[in-house]
Amino acid sequence: MASIPILEGRQAQIHQKGTQPFEMDCGKHSLAGSVSQRACVFCGSRVVLYPIADALHLIHGPIGCAAYTWDIRGALSSGPELHRMSFSTDLRERDVIFGGEKKLAAALDELIDHYQPKAAFVYSTCIVGIIGDDVAAVCKKLQQQKGIPVLPVHSEGFKGTKKDGYQAACDALFKLVGTGTTADIEPLSINILGEFNIGGEAWLIKQYYEEMGVQVVSIMTGDGRVDQIRRSHGAALNVVQCSGALTFLAEMMKDKYGIPYIRASYFGIDDMAKALYDVAEHFKAHKALMDRTRNLVRREVESIMPELGRIRNDLAGKRAAIYVGGAFKAFSLIKALRYLGMRVVLVGSQTGNASDYATLQTMCADGTVILDDANPLELSKYIVEQQADLFIGGVKERPIAFKMGIGFCDHNHERKIPLAGFAGMLQFAREVHASVTSPVWQFVPAQAALAGRREEAP
Numbered sequence: 224m225a226s227i228p229i230l231e232g233r234q235a236q237i238h239q240k241g242t243q244p245f246e247m248d249c250g251k252h253s254l255a256g257s258v259s260q261r262a263c264v265f266c267g268s269r270v271v272l273y274p275i276a277d278a279l280h281l282i283h284g285p286i287g288c289a290a291y292t293w294d295i296r297g298a299l300s301s302g303p304e305l306h307r308m309s310f311s312t313d314l315r316e317r318d319v320i321f322g323g324e325k326k327l328a329a330a331l332d333e334l335i336d337h338y339q340p341k342a343a344f345v346y347s348t349c350i351v352g353i354i355g356d357d358v359a360a361v362c363k364k365l366q367q368q369k370g371i372p373v374l375p376v377h378s379e380g381f382k383g384t385k386k387d388g389y390q391a392a393c394d395a396l397f398k399l400v401g402t403g404t405t406a407d408i409e410p411l412s413i414n415i416l417g418e419f420n421i422g423g424e425a426w427l428i429k430q431y432y433e434e435m436g437v438q439v440v441s442i443m444t445g446d447g448r449v450d451q452i453r454r455s456h457g458a459a460l461n462v463v464q465c466s467g468a469l470t471f472l473a474e475m476m477k478d479k480y481g482i483p484y485i486r487a488s489y490f491g492i493d494d495m496a497k498a499l500y501d502v503a504e505h506f507k508a509h510k511a512l513m514d515r516t517r518n519l520v521r522r523e524v525e526s527i528m529p530e531l532g533r534i535r536n537d538l539a540g541k542r543a544a545i546y547v548g549g550a551f552k553a554f555s556l557i558k559a560l561r562y563l564g565m566r567v568v569l570v571g572s573q574t575g576n577a578s579d580y581a582t583l584q585t586m587c588a589d590g591t592v593i594l595d596d597a598n599p600l601e602l603s604k605y606i607v608e609q610q611a612d613l614f615i616g617g618v619k620e621r622p623i624a625f626k627m628g629i630g631f632c633d634h635n636h637e638r639k640i641p642l643a644g645f646a647g648m649l650q651f652a653r654e655v656h657a658s659v660t661s662p663v664w665q666f667v668p669a670q671a672a673l674a675g676r677r678e679e680a681p
């Protein structure tokens with residue numbers, strides 16, 4: 224396994240810190256034949272908009288695109304669950320030849336009447352881009368007929384990377400922003416952008432901000448509601464977590480409504496505390512806010528430290544591999560793993576940019592492999608070579624970890640367990656501990672290769 228060669232066209236996207244000049248060739252289309260871990264543009268849009276629970280999500284395309292993204296996030300709702308349905312126009316050969324606009328209009332007509340959503344998102348898939356259906360015109364007509372926003376999402380799968388899908392989703396969201404009332408919005412108010420309420424995380428984060436005395440006007444898009452998004456232009460600050468996905472929207476809101484934004488991460492003790500302190504600092508004219516924030520952070524950290532200490536005793540010295548969608552999450556994970564005494568030996572992302580990788584390089588120790596837009600073979604190779612004990616990734620990385628016989632922690636959008644916030648840090652530590660210390664890995668054949676390497680290591 225370790226002798227797997229790297230494709231020539233991929234070599235500029237893989238670096239081992241300390242062994243060569245670091246210049247990541249990122250932000251480009253995947254190399255043909257390298258079987259990238261990335262998803263398509265449509266999937267990028269779908270994951271951003273999916274958690275809006277009172278909207279209709281209609282996928283205009285063949286049934287496979289809908290099946291591929293059905294219930295794609297573990298995003299919870301405190302009310303309606305319309306987002307969990309997967310509607311598709313189910314385009315077939317006849318529609319591809321004669322066009323799918325009539326079918327789309329009929330589907331919207333029926334679904335809006337039946338489900339009475341607050342808005343409808345219509346996702347364009349590859350074939351719709353090829354046959355040239357005028358999705359925007361159909362949406363406009365149905366919007367006039369039904370009296371709700373019907374928003375085209377220009378997410379044809381082939382037209383770029385997953386990141387282009389994020390932008391298409393933000394373009395659709397931006398059409399909702401500014402269409403609702405800003406009554407009852409207080410000066411100390413924020414929108415939480417890029418938090419998708421996986422396993423209920425948005426509720427926890429919202430609770431922290433509210434305890435500080437900050438009003439949360441909208442969360443985009445976790446436990447999302449159309450009416451909240453429509454009035455989100457009344458908030459005083461945007462706090463952007465998933466920077467790759469929602470920064471587009473934050474920029475547009477800054478330009479049009481003058482709302483500043485800050486970046487945040489809710490994973491790990493350091494970054495969670497910083498996300499709260501940064502908001503308190505932004506509203507520093509309100510002196511009591513910082514005191515309340517300090518008290519909250521102190522209480523939460525004290526409540527998890529004893530158990531974290533016990534877990535750290537077992538995990539100290541273990542080696543971790545990280546492969547995530549956006550690089551920003553990797554920053555938090557590296558810090559969180561340090562708390563557990565673990566060392567990161569492999570880290571990469573699907574959509575990181577040059578600045579993300581420059582930051583990763585400064586955070587990692589010499590010898591760490593840093594890669595962009597990886598594939599399963601590369602990840603397997605470096606798991607062996609770097610002697611990882613744990614792999615943190617998502618649904619596509621899980622089988623790689625299990626085949627290699629090492630621990631795995633799902634930190635992507637399919638999971639159902641909250642890992643954000645202070646309580647989430649403890650949950651993360653428990654997950655990592657349970658998986659890394661499980662006796663089951665000794666029975667996986669690939670472990671023999673890893674065990675051999677460990678014995679040879681100086």
Ligand code: SF4
Pocket residue numbers: 263264265266284287288291347348349350379380381
């Ligand atoms: S949009 Fe295109 S690439 Fe994406 S799932 Fe559908 S057919 Fe596949």
